Amino acid sequence: MPHLDEGTCGWVVGLCEAGLSICAISQKLNVATTTIHDTIEKYKEQRTFKTLPIPGRPQKLNDQDKRQLLRVVNQHPCEKLANIKEIITAEVSIGMVCKAIHELGKRSCIAVKKPYLTENHMARRL
8 A cells, every 4th residue: 555645544544434435535635546445444443544564563763873883883893893883872683783884875895905015115205
């Protein structure tokens, strides 16, 4: 079922209670009949137009924790996950830290090894 905004859901239920058929409401609002039917049934069951929260276990990291994690990763890009886990305030596992970093768009990359400057190189630079 496509999500309709609360105003459209109000129109659908109002027109239904006014006596219009589902097909007539569908043609009037240019919305699929199944969407109209589902919206009316949902309103009859829940008595609200808002989408209720999905049941299940809440997330371990909230938005504030994820922002803190992103700041820590940006400040310490070469830090190990175990150390990052100790820095942040949330009690999470290393796997959860890794998963959250990937969800934030950060990927692990191996740094390119750069040769040290020799005495000759330093002398040539001057």
